[in-house]
Amino acid sequence: MIDNLLTQPLFLCGMMGSGKSTIGKTLAQKLSVPFHDLDHLIIKKSGKSIPEIFEREGEESFRQIEKDLIIQFSQTADGIIALGGGTLQNQQITDHVKLNGWLVFLDCKPDTLYNRLKDSSDRPMISSLSEEELKLKITTLLDDRMKFYEQAHFSVECRDKDVDTILEELIQKLKFYEQKYRG
Numbered sequence: 001m002i003d004n005l006l007t008q009p010l011f012l013c014g015m016m017g018s019g020k021s022t023i024g025k026t027l028a029q030k031l032s033v034p035f036h037d038l039d040h041l042i043i044k045k046s047g048k049s050i051p052e053i054f055e056r057e058g059e060e061s062f063r064q065i066e067k068d069l070i071i072q073f074s075q076t077a078d079g080i081i082a083l084g085g086g087t088l089q090n091q092q093i094t095d096h097v098k099l100n101g102w103l104v105f106l107d108c109k110p111d112t113l114y115n116r117l118k119d120s121s122d123r124p125m126i127s128s129l130s131e132e133e134l135k136l137k138i139t140t141l142l143d144d145r146m147k148f149y150e151q152a153h154f155s156v157e158c159r160d161k162d163v164d165t166i167l168e169e170l171i172q173k174l175k176f177y178e179q180k181y182r183g
Contacts, residue, residue, distance in 0.1 A: 011081045011104065012080065031079075035081075041069055070087055091148075107157050109159050110135070
């Protein structure tokens with residue numbers, strides 16, 4: 001365990017399937033800080049599952065709930081926060097998150113994301129897509145979102161790396177940023 005490394009919240013961003021929740025939980029344990037998953041906070045606040053919100057109210061309504069929650073939550077957040085893949089939907093949200101903590105991009109290439117997502121049935125944006133549709137959706141979403149992901153304080157390449165290797169690289173970069181900009 002590494003105590004007292006994190007002086008402000010750390011927000012993990014990246015595409016669905018990039019490992020934000022997996023990396024976030026393990027990183028929080030290593031740093032002895034709380035872990036928060038934005039999707040779980042949305043479920044708790046709305047009383048509905050993510051697929052239910054998408055089905056009953058649509059993606060636009062979900063994005064508004066997500067936006068309101070991250071703007072409110074980020075101001076008092078602590079520890080590690082796994083954002084949804086589409087949370088950084090505009091410059092206002094991206095700037096707000098960066099002002100309130102470290103923003104870290106878990107950078108996965110489309111083929112890695114496809115391999116991780118191809119058997120997912122609990123993700124409303126992709127659950128009914130064919131193989132080709134899923135590949136196109138991943139590429140399109142990544143292209144649309146990259147302008148926000150690339151604004152992160154730093155990124156960690158996740159292709160062909162295990163969780164421990166990703167965590168080691170992330171912690172080394174975090175130490176550098178904490179020392180350079182906060183210490």
